[in-house]
Structures are given as C-alpha cells and as structure tokens.
Amino acid sequence: MIFSKTLIKILLISFFCFIFFSITIQAQQPKREFRGVWIATVINLDWPASGITNPASQQYALIQILDNLKSSGTNAVVFQIRTECDALYNSPFEPWSRWLTGTQGVAPSPFYDPLEFAITEAHKRGIELHAWFNPYRAERSVGNYITASNHVTKTNPEWILNFSTLKMLNPGLPQVREHVLKVITDVLKRYDVDGIHFDDYFYPYPITGTLPNGITTEDNSAFTNYSRGFTNIKDWRRDNVNILIKAVYDSISTIKPWVKLGMSPFGIWKNGVPSGIVGLDAYNVIYCDPVAWLEGKYVDYISPQLYWPFAGSQDYGKLLPWWAFQKNGRHLYVGQAAYRITDANWSANELPNQIRLNRIDNNAEGNLFFRATYGVLNNPKGFLDSLKKDFYNYKSLQPKMEWKDAVMPLFPTEVTITGNNNSIKLNWKKPQKATDGDTAKKYVIYKSTSPTFTINDPKNIYNISTTSQEEFVDLFSVPFNIEYYYTITALDKLNNESIPSQIVSYKTTSVFAEKIIAKQYHLYQNYPNPFNPKTTITFTLPKQEDVSIKIYDLLGKDILALVNEVRSAGVHTIYFDGSRL
Structure with a gap:
C-alpha cells in the first residue's frame, strides 16, 4: 500500500536529516560546560515586555523563556535584578524597578517577588540562576522617568557622579562600596542564587556627542579625600573597582561559599593586546583590570564580552586564546554576541565556529550569550536550531570549581x-x-x-x-x-x-510487544538519539504492507535503504549503524 510507504518515508526525511548531520560532530561535546544566556530587564530588553505590568502575564512570559531555554540545552541564566540602583526583587534598600511595574518605587500588584519566582522556576528546569547586578549605574538616561523618593539620587546625592545623560555612584567613596556590598549580601543571604554577576559598566564609557572622553575630573574630590596613598588617579580608579569585587568575593566565601562570582568585562583588556587588536579597552577607558581579578583569584569565572567576528581589528580568533591564557585556574565563560547574528556581515556559521574554537584544548569552560529573546530564542539564521541539534544535543553538567570545593559526594x-x-x-x-x-x-x-x-x-x-x-x-x-x-x-x-x-x-x-496491538502506522523515536554511531528504530503496522524506510541527507539525497520489502502486521525493530555511511 502506497500510503504506509509514503508515511514512513516522510517521517524519516526530517528525522534522519538530523541524525546524519549529528554523526560528525558529537565527539566534540564536553561532559561539563557552562551554557548560559543573559536575561536583560533594563528597558525591557528580554523581560518583562514593555507595558506588561500584570504579574500573571509576567510570570507566564518568564516561564515561556525558561522552557524554551531548557529545550535549547541552556543550563544557566544570568538574570538582571539591579539595573539603575533599583530592584526586581523585594529590597529593603532600593526601590522597585520602573522596568517591572512602569513606575519606580511601585511594587507588583498583586504582589510577587520576581527574583524568588525566577529562581524557583529556573531550578525546576535544572537551570542555574546567577543574579546580575549593575554596581554603579544610577540613571542610564537622566530625565527619562521620575525616580522614587527612596532612590539613591535623592537620598544620597553626594554619592553621585553627574554626567550629561548619566548618573552613577562614585566608586571612589567608601560609603558607596559599603552600600553596594550591603545590597548584594542582602540578596546573597535571602535568595537561593547560584551566582552573583557584574556586567561591564564600571566607570562610564565615552558617549559620542555627550561624553566624548568618559570620566575626566568629576571624581577629583574623592581622589583628594580617599587616595589611599595613590598618586595616579587612573590606578586609584582601577583599585576602587578591585576593592569592591574582592569585598563581594570575601563576603560570598563567608556567607555562602558555594555561590559563584562572575564578571563580564569589556572584551579588550588593553589596546594592542594581543598584537593586532585595536579598539577601546577596559583598562584605560572604563578603569577595570580583569587580569588583576584573575591574578588575585577573587573571581570564580570571567565572561569577557567578545562581541566581534573572526578577523579584523577585534579578531575573535586572537582574543579568545589570549583570554584563555589569562585564566589562572579560574573559568572562562565567553560572552558572545548572539544579538549580532542578524548583522549583514555575520554569517550563519560565525557563532558556531566560535563555539568550536571555545571547545578546542579547553580554551573555555563555557559560553554566555547576549541575549535571551533577541539572539537565541528568536533563532536568527538558525542559531537556536544549531544549539539544539549540533552543540547542545547532549546534556551537560556544570564545570567543577575545585578551588571552592574539591570533595566529591558519596554515591547512591x-x-x-x-x-x-x-x-x-x-x-x-x-x-x-x-x-x-x-x-x-x-x-x-x-x-x-x-x-x-x-x-x-x-x-x-x-x-x-x-x-x-x-x-x-x-x-x-x-x-x-x-x-x-x-x-x-x-x-x-x-x-x-x-x-x-x-x-x-x-x-x-x-x-x-505482544500486548501492543498495532492499530496505526507509527514510527517510534529511535534510541539512543542522538547516537554515535548505532541506533535502534521501531515501527508498527496494522496489517501486512510493502514498507520502504530510507535515509536522506540534508539536501534530500537518498543515502541508504534500511527496509524495502513486505512486512507483516505488528511491531518491527531494525538496527542502523551510521559508521557504514
């Protein structure tokens, strides 16, 4: 009967295109790998959607994001909870975020705690949640909305560095460091987070037209009063950042030593390092020194934002090995620009090739994609498909951090x-x-x-x-x-x-099998799947039929006939060895 033949053939076209492709790449997948995605909340980038303030709708949307990330193979999310000295959680120190409720300082109604909810839902799905803080930014766009009466710009204006369109906490003030540390340790104590995470906003980036030179003399007074013996203000600025990061690391080690501390600096440490790299850099422009953090061993992982393709003046192929060499026994979870896949000069192979380089010789212990809804889940140029089918189709454990705990548990x-x-x-x-x-x-x-x-x-x-x-x-x-x-x-x-x-x-x-009555034509999922190189395929026939089962490549070319004969009614099992192709 042609119907049964056609049915099984159609099912196998899509089914085996995946199998055929997967055979060549599975051995490269590591058993342990950090597979992370940033979920950005500032200006409603990923969640919650702009204008959606109803808690039930927000919760549903976040569940959808987490479900889709889980199906992609993601095992960690970096969830932004402090965007502008505000809170996407129930904070005793800072106001509710405008990006959550539409008005800064106004709690969700009916009440819920988004961080608590996100942690619970992520953990249900086997996904780690790292709480993402912006340590210093107070207003990203001055005058864009009304700040709450308990916002730091109003309660402690003396802590603020003012730029034309930006307000930020002054990293040189001890009171600022104490406040930021208090905010972070509060979250650490009250929530079951797996990690604490900072992004790249330390001292301000230059802004064309409004802040062309970044910071200049705005913090001279703090330098005069709190120089700590420094005579070079640039070295002092970098040390201000170092002091805060080390204080956070020490607090984690005391309060919850299993929680991880991660930093995501700008992807170029210094202009000209390594040779051939040209561009704005973290060390001289925003005054942070990631190499010092690694040398001092007061971070657990680093995620430099390597948001460029291979070749050119910001060559991924040069930057990635350079950062891998700086690890000093810590982990490298590379920050990667999934959001740029739609750029005309980015091919569909760009990020897949970057992932392949990450995995060579343990260059990196994982990757962190920016960002969830635009870059990963919207499947630009088939990238989400590549993750599911090629790179994340086997499950992965989180990398071990033996400097934090090297004692294995006893076995079941x-x-x-x-x-x-x-x-x-x-x-x-x-x-x-x-x-x-x-x-x-x-x-x-x-x-x-x-x-x-x-x-x-x-x-x-x-x-x-x-x-x-x-x-x-x-x-x-x-x-x-x-x-x-x-x-x-x-x-x-x-x-x-x-x-x-x-x-x-x-x-x-x-x-x-005898208990199963075949009432319809059915092709079961092969097992194992994915496989390398053997698998078992089972199908049922309600009556005797002429059956054809073939394997096709991605272009639809007929590769191999597994079955091409009359089969009796019932349950049938065949075995396929892909090594023979």
Whole structure:
C-alpha cells in the first residue's frame, strides 16, 4: 500500500536529516560546560515586555523563556535584578524597578517577588540562576522617568557622579562600596542564587556627542579625600573597582561559599593586546583590570564580552586564546554576541565556529550569550536550531570549581529497578554525608544499551534530576526486546560528582510487544538519539504492507535503504549503524 510507504518515508526525511548531520560532530561535546544566556530587564530588553505590568502575564512570559531555554540545552541564566540602583526583587534598600511595574518605587500588584519566582522556576528546569547586578549605574538616561523618593539620587546625592545623560555612584567613596556590598549580601543571604554577576559598566564609557572622553575630573574630590596613598588617579580608579569585587568575593566565601562570582568585562583588556587588536579597552577607558581579578583569584569565572567576528581589528580568533591564557585556574565563560547574528556581515556559521574554537584544548569552560529573546530564542539564521541539534544535543553538567570545593559526594546505594510495558522505575538510597558535610543535591541518571558504557561520555547522560528525590521513572517509546543499563551518580551543591552506583539493567521482553496491538502506522523515536554511531528504530503496522524506510541527507539525497520489502502486521525493530555511511 502506497500510503504506509509514503508515511514512513516522510517521517524519516526530517528525522534522519538530523541524525546524519549529528554523526560528525558529537565527539566534540564536553561532559561539563557552562551554557548560559543573559536575561536583560533594563528597558525591557528580554523581560518583562514593555507595558506588561500584570504579574500573571509576567510570570507566564518568564516561564515561556525558561522552557524554551531548557529545550535549547541552556543550563544557566544570568538574570538582571539591579539595573539603575533599583530592584526586581523585594529590597529593603532600593526601590522597585520602573522596568517591572512602569513606575519606580511601585511594587507588583498583586504582589510577587520576581527574583524568588525566577529562581524557583529556573531550578525546576535544572537551570542555574546567577543574579546580575549593575554596581554603579544610577540613571542610564537622566530625565527619562521620575525616580522614587527612596532612590539613591535623592537620598544620597553626594554619592553621585553627574554626567550629561548619566548618573552613577562614585566608586571612589567608601560609603558607596559599603552600600553596594550591603545590597548584594542582602540578596546573597535571602535568595537561593547560584551566582552573583557584574556586567561591564564600571566607570562610564565615552558617549559620542555627550561624553566624548568618559570620566575626566568629576571624581577629583574623592581622589583628594580617599587616595589611599595613590598618586595616579587612573590606578586609584582601577583599585576602587578591585576593592569592591574582592569585598563581594570575601563576603560570598563567608556567607555562602558555594555561590559563584562572575564578571563580564569589556572584551579588550588593553589596546594592542594581543598584537593586532585595536579598539577601546577596559583598562584605560572604563578603569577595570580583569587580569588583576584573575591574578588575585577573587573571581570564580570571567565572561569577557567578545562581541566581534573572526578577523579584523577585534579578531575573535586572537582574543579568545589570549583570554584563555589569562585564566589562572579560574573559568572562562565567553560572552558572545548572539544579538549580532542578524548583522549583514555575520554569517550563519560565525557563532558556531566560535563555539568550536571555545571547545578546542579547553580554551573555555563555557559560553554566555547576549541575549535571551533577541539572539537565541528568536533563532536568527538558525542559531537556536544549531544549539539544539549540533552543540547542545547532549546534556551537560556544570564545570567543577575545585578551588571552592574539591570533595566529591558519596554515591547512591541500594539501587533497584522495576518495569512494566511502558516504563522503567529506578529507586535508590540517598548517600551519607561526605567528609565536608555535603551530600546529594541532585542526581545524574546514565543510560545505555551497552553494559560497558562509561559515565565520561555525555551521550550517556539521560537525565539530570532537578530535586534530591531518590526516584526516577523512565517513560520510553521503544519498549521492545531491548535491555537497558542504568547507573546513578550524586551531585553536590558545586557539581562535584560521586563515583557511579552499581549498574542495574532491565530487559523489555517480547511479552510487552505482544500486548501492543498495532492499530496505526507509527514510527517510534529511535534510541539512543542522538547516537554515535548505532541506533535502534521501531515501527508498527496494522496489517501486512510493502514498507520502504530510507535515509536522506540534508539536501534530500537518498543515502541508504534500511527496509524495502513486505512486512507483516505488528511491531518491527531494525538496527542502523551510521559508521557504514
């Protein structure tokens, strides 16, 4: 019958285009990788949408963003909670953000706490949440809206550096550093954040026409009063930033040592470094010194904003290896310009090629894309498709930070396995506390059709639990005559992984297949998928049919016929070895 032949063929065209392409690139994927995305709230860039102040609508929109990021393979979000000395959370020190409710100082109604909500929803999906603070900016566009009566520009105007269109806290004042630290430690104590994150806004950037030279003499008075022995005001400015960052790092180490501190500076450290790089730089223009932070080891990761393509005066191919060389034992999660993919001079291959370079020789432990709704989720030039199909199609654990915690948790014990005609259930016992007092925060389920599989291969990561519940149910779609092997590891708060539990297995026997009455033509999801290089394909026929199953490449070319014969009614399983192509 032509109908059955055509149906199965159509399903396989789209199905195997993905499989064929994936074979060549899977070995490059690391088991551990930070896969992050910035969610910007200032001027309603990513969330909440401009004019949407209803809490239920905001919550729904954020859930959609997180769901879509999870499906992309993202495992971390950097969520902006302080844009202009304001708060997208219930702060005792600063007013509610105008970008949340439309009026600075006005709480959501009906009330909810966006940060608490975002943390809960991110963690449900196995996504880390790093709280993103702008440390110094007070008004990004002076006069754009009315500031609240408890905004720092009104309560402490003596702390403010005034520029034509910008107001910012004066980094040279001890009172400012104390205030910023107080704001950050309040969040650290009250919220279950996974990280604290600063962006690149330290001292002001030059602004053509309004602030052509950046800062000049605006902070002379603070330098006179609080020079700390410095005679060079530029060195003093850089040290002001260093003091704050070190204070934040020390506070984290005392209050919640498992929380990570990350910085995202401008992507060029100094003009001319490395050789051939030309442009505005962090060291001499906005007075921050990321190399000093790495040398002093008071950051856990750095995300320089390498927002340029390969070649040219800001060559990604030169900047990325240079930053990798500066790491000094810390992590590099590269800030990458997903928002620029739509530029005419950016090809669809630009960011994929950057990711490939990141992964070579452990150049970087991950990447951080700017930004969520414009650059990633809007799928410019197919970039989201590339993440799902090529780069993030295996799950990934967060990188370990052994300088914070190198003690692995103990492994799960007493693993049991049971099954029926549509699921396999695993149960285990929570491990005892390790020598550092830590135990399992979540679990990794590994699955294979081979009894000799390894946990070092990310293709075997089947699930990373989002809770510490000692149970997992595997609902499968190919339940016929296959033996599945499982092992379980524990992860602690800093993603140290235990040794694996004992391997358990369960064979889905033909008895299950006999219970299935094939009432329609159906092609089941192959397993494993993605695969390298073998997979199992199951399909059902309600009656005897002439069946054709073929593999096509991305251009629609017929590559291989797996089945081209009459098959009886019932359940059929075939095996495909991609290494033969």
